[in-house]
Amino acid sequence: MTITPPALSVFETLESEVRSYCRSWPAVFDRAQGSYLYDEDGHTYLDFFAGAGALNYGHNNPVLKRALIDYIERDGITHGLDMGTTAKRAFLETFQNVLLRPRDLPYKVMFPGPTGTNAVESALKLARKVKGRESIVSFTNAFHGMSLGSLAVTGNAFKRAGAGIPLVHGTPMPFDNYFDGTVQDFLWFERLLEDQGSGLNTPAAVIVETIQGEGGINVARPEWLRALADLCKRRDMLLIVDDIQMGCGRTGPFFSFEEAGITPDIVTLSKSIGGYGMPMSLCLFKPELDIWEPGEHNGTFRGNNPAFVTAAAALDAYWSDGQMEKQTLARGEQVEQALTAILDEHGGESIVSIRGRGLVWGMEFADKSRAGAVSKRAFELGLLVETSGPESEVVKLLPPLTVSPDELDEGLRILARAVRETA
Structure with missing residues (x-):
């Protein structure tokens, strides 16, 4: 497929230099359906990016679209702050009946x-309020958002530098396998907590991603997560799981921490919780932590009722019978087999490793610039994939959960060709 760069003058003239994805994918997209995007020149692209994980159910999912159109056509409430609405009630009831009760999760919403980042900021604020402490522990290569509190617990140096001021009250610790298995889990963390001369103030909470997406698809072992939960309990720290990108079924189960068998004190959700790419986020926490005063944390757009509608429709359609989890795990095996074949073809000197779970996978290259070249060539061949990792050394796959086996095969063949042609 030959792609002629579109006329981008209006974007280049009026839009800020901060734009990023459009630089990697120089097309003007016009419409989308399912796993595909179409630009204004008629080119077709298979989407293994899925709105950075915000489109788990694909583009313009017909079930969710129908629910949204019906709601808008009957003049349902669009903007409601935190007022009670029928759409919010329907979402809360569905969320409780489909997700929380079957998993015996006690959370307030x-x-x-x-x-x-709104969800993360609220989680950090609540943890500090509950414990009366300032310090939050995060992990190497973590990413939790771009506002100041979230950046303070984010590892990426480039993103942190954008803050322009000191980022305080956050302390990084080594993520799982940071020392390649040569150091006992949490040895450093425990020692600092025990040592009155360490300089580490007793943290209010620990925040963690079970799989670090932006950090390079770093997968925490279930036993590491269980040990972390135990450490938090023993040391009177709250455990916050940031499930913004890895939740909503991305790893197989709806919540990514389910495999580890833990119950975090606080959970943050966003991206695909809205179902249709609609802006929405949740902060979930155990009832005893709900010590907010009315209006103590608020926001004008916290009541996005169209998102409540599509979120409830997604839960009803995809999570009421357990089939989505099984399908995602099966699709994940298909991806793993294809990536293993690519790894075998190119050898360990070129590709460092493949890693992932469910439908989030990464391929790390020894030559760190290679991932960007593969992503660029894949785009030219009609596939959208992004890069991640501290030096963008990992090609990251995030196809919609609704992707078909044939669509997966198509995209994986394009990826294999892109790797081959950039060798």
């Missing part, structure tokens, strides 16, 4: 605003 907070609507902190439309984005993931």
Whole structure:
């Protein structure tokens, strides 16, 4: 497929230099359906990016679209702050009946605003309020958002530098396998907590991603997560799981921490919780932590009622019978087999490793610039994949959970060709 760069002058003239994805994919997209995007020149692209994980159910999912159109056509409430609405009630009831009760999760639900970083900020604020402490422990290569509190617990140096001010009250610790198995899990963390001369103030909470997406698809072992939960309990720290990108079924189960058998004190959700790419986020926490005063944390767009509608429709359609989890795990095996074949073809000197779970996978290259070249060539061949990792050394796959086996095969063949042609 030959792609002629589109006329981008209006974007280049009026839009800020901060734009990023459009630089990797120089097309003007016009419409989308399922696993595919179409640009204004008629080119077709298979989407293994899925809105950075915000489109787990694909583009313009017909079930969710129908629910949204019906709601809008009957003049349902669009903007409601935190007022009671029929759409919010239907979502909360569905969320409780489909997700929380079957998993014996006791959480209260907070609507902190439309984005993931809103959810993280509310989680950090609540943890500090409950424990009366300032320090939050995060992990190497973590990513939790772009507002100041979230950046303070984010590892990426480039993103942190954008803050322009000191980022305080956050302390990084080594993520699982950071020392390639040569150091006992949490040895450093435990020693600092025990040592009155370490300089580490007793943390209010620990925040962790079970799989670090932006950090390079770093997968925490279930036993590491269980040990972390135990450490938090023993040391009177709250455990926050950031499930913004890895939740909503991305790893197989709806919550990514289910495999580890833990119950975090606080959970943040966003991206695909809205179902249709609609802005929405949640902060979930155990009832005893709900010590907010009315209005103590608020936001104008925390009541996105169209998102409540599509979120409830997604839960009803995809999570009421357990089939989505099984399908995602099966599709994940298909991806793993294809990536293993690519690894075998090119050998360990070229590709460092493949790693992932469910339908999130990464391929790390020894030559760190290679991942960007593969992503660029894949785009030219009609496949959208992004890069991740501290030096963008990992090609990251995030296809929709609704992707078909044939679509997966098509995209994986394109990826294999892109790797071959950039060798």
